[in-house]
Amino acid sequence: MCLSIHPSIHHLSINLSIYHPSIHLSIHLSIIYPSIYLLFLSLHINIPSLRITDYLSSFYSDVGVSAPGSVSRSSLDSFEDSLRKMQEFFGITVTGQLDSTTLDIMTRPRCGVSDVARYGYFDGQPKWDKKEITYRVTDYTADMSQEEVDRALVKALKLYSDVTPLQFRQIRSGTADIMVMFKAKSHGDFFPFDGPNGTLAHAFSPGEGHGGDTHFDADESWTLTSSGANLFLVAAHEFGHALGLAHSQVQSALMFPTYQYVNTEGFTLPEDDRQGIQLLYGEWGIRGTSPEPTLNPGLNPEPAPSPTPEPAPDRCSPDLVLDAATTIHNTLYFFKDKNTVQPGYPKPLRNLGLPVHVRKVDAAVYLSFSSKTLFFVNNMYWSYNHRRDRMDHGYPKYIYREFDVSKVDAAFEYRGRLYLSSGAMQNEYDYKRGRLVRSFLNNQWMNCS
Structure with missing residues (x-):
């Protein structure tokens, strides 16, 4: 068989046979x-x-x-x-x-929220500034009874209240923080659904107006089983967005963008999602059972003194000890405590998108082939995308899951390979292929016998 294509200028002939x-x-x-x-x-x-x-x-x-x-x-x-x-x-x-x-x-059926959404679970990103969140269902699906829908939503929200101080309360009238509806095609938010087996649902990040609202495509077949779209699993994912989480690149995470049924019996929030929601709202144990104490109106105590801010490091001090260093686009960056240090600096680490609780960077390395900088802090690491000028979504991640070590003391790129020092050992990674090449002692760099 022969296929010939003749545009106005170019000519391409392709000969096909069963052997091609x-x-x-x-x-x-x-x-x-x-x-x-x-x-x-x-x-x-x-x-x-x-x-x-x-x-x-x-x-x-x-x-x-x-x-x-x-x-x-x-x-x-x-x-x-x-x-x-x-x-x-x-x-x-x-x-x-x-x-x-x-x-x-x-x-694949999937969530309707963008995978490059401009919010995630870094400090200062959209989240609710209160612990009790209300929700209301204005339009139910015809595929299930209202009681079944309500139970599925309660079960989905419980995943988050089990691990954070958040509490959820359903209301039957008025405007709730999270307005839930089942609608088909265009439904008033400029993000129309596309019919069965496409976009299952979408939700808006916390905020005014549509903020937190969660919409399910009424054209889908909603169930509590493995057939159709399991409402509990999809609702749990969408409520993650309504609370401030972006999509995760971890395939086992609830916030992975494409839908895949898993057994819902005894289902708990996966580790990646738990880390994300707790970075936004804290851990469950922080939630108190008693109200905040109030002062007697007749007393006028002295206000508590403001904490003294930590001084920025003196970049010209002869005693300056650096935490980490890396080269980015031929510019050398140094890191000390909560700051980047170089001529014209220091500047806070939060300017790079790191959470405010990060007090120092253990190691940093710029990967030239991907235009990304990895920041290692304790047992976690972040990925800063220089092409987009922001942190990548889905971070921080545990170091050991990617690199087989629990902590990184130093990092650098050499001849296309990534080298991480952990204790006395050096680990060489082919980062493009995502695999460990070899491990050896640090002193092998020193030509030691």
């Missing part, structure tokens, strides 16, 4: 004619090409995505860059090209 794998065709087309490649793959995966662009615009761009293969200047994000963002987020091979794995992810 289809993947060879798709790669060839993707390089020369991206828009034709998009159409070719969309026909084979049964997903409209327009929906692919809409998917990337909705979940991986703040301004929209240009047409595939577009070479004209545009205010929109490029199709290829948006694909790379998606592939990086889901931990698959980053190519900027469509492939069957990428398209398979696009066809």
Whole structure:
């Protein structure tokens, strides 16, 4: 079989036979004619090409995505860059090209909140400034009884009240903090649903107006089982957004963007989600059972003195001891206590997006191939994205889960590899492939026999 394509200027002939794998065709087309490649793959995966662009615009761009293969200047994000963002987020091979794995992810039922949403669980990000949160269901699904829906929502919210000081109360009238509804298609918030087996639900981060509101697509089949969309699991995810959590890149996390049924019997909040919600609201044990004490109106005690702020380090002191250092875009950065130190500095670490409770950085390393800086603090680490000028979502993470060590004393990149020093040992990582290459003693760098 022969396929010939004749645009106005270029000419491409592709000869097909049963001995030529289809993947060879798709790669060839993707390089020369991206828009034709998009159409070719969309026909084979049964997903409209327009929906692919809409998917990337909705979940991986703040301004929209240009047409595939577009070479004209545009205010929109490029199709290829948006694909790379998606592939990086889901931990698959980053190519900027469509492939069957990428398209398979696009066809999965998922949450309607963007994966590059501008809120997460860092200090100072959107959250409720009170401990009792009200919610109200204004429109129920016809798939379940109202009692079943109410029980599922109570069970979902209990995941968060079990690990934080938060308490939730359902009201039957008036305006609640979290307004819950089941609606189809356009429903008054400029984010219409798309029918069955697509976007299951969406929620807004804490705040005024729509803040906290949680909407479920009425066109989905809502259940309490493994068939259809399990309301408890989806509601638990969406309430995470309503409380201030962004999507997580951890596949086992409740806040992972795509839907996958898991056994709900005895279900508890996964570790990644628990860390996130507790960074926002604190741990359950902090919730008191008695009201705040009040002063006798007849007394006029002296106000408590304000704590003395910690002095910024003197960058010119001969006794200056640094905590960490890294090179970012040929500029050398030093870290001391809660500050970055260099000419024109110090400046607070929170300017980089680190939480205010971080008092010092143990190690920092700039990864040139990804334009990211990793910050290691105690047993956690953060990833700062220099292309976006902000911390990556889904952080902090436990160091041991990624790097097989519990703490990092020093870190650097050398010849494309990442080196982490922990105690007397040095660990060499192929960070692009996400695997440990070898471990050896620190003194091997010193040419010791």
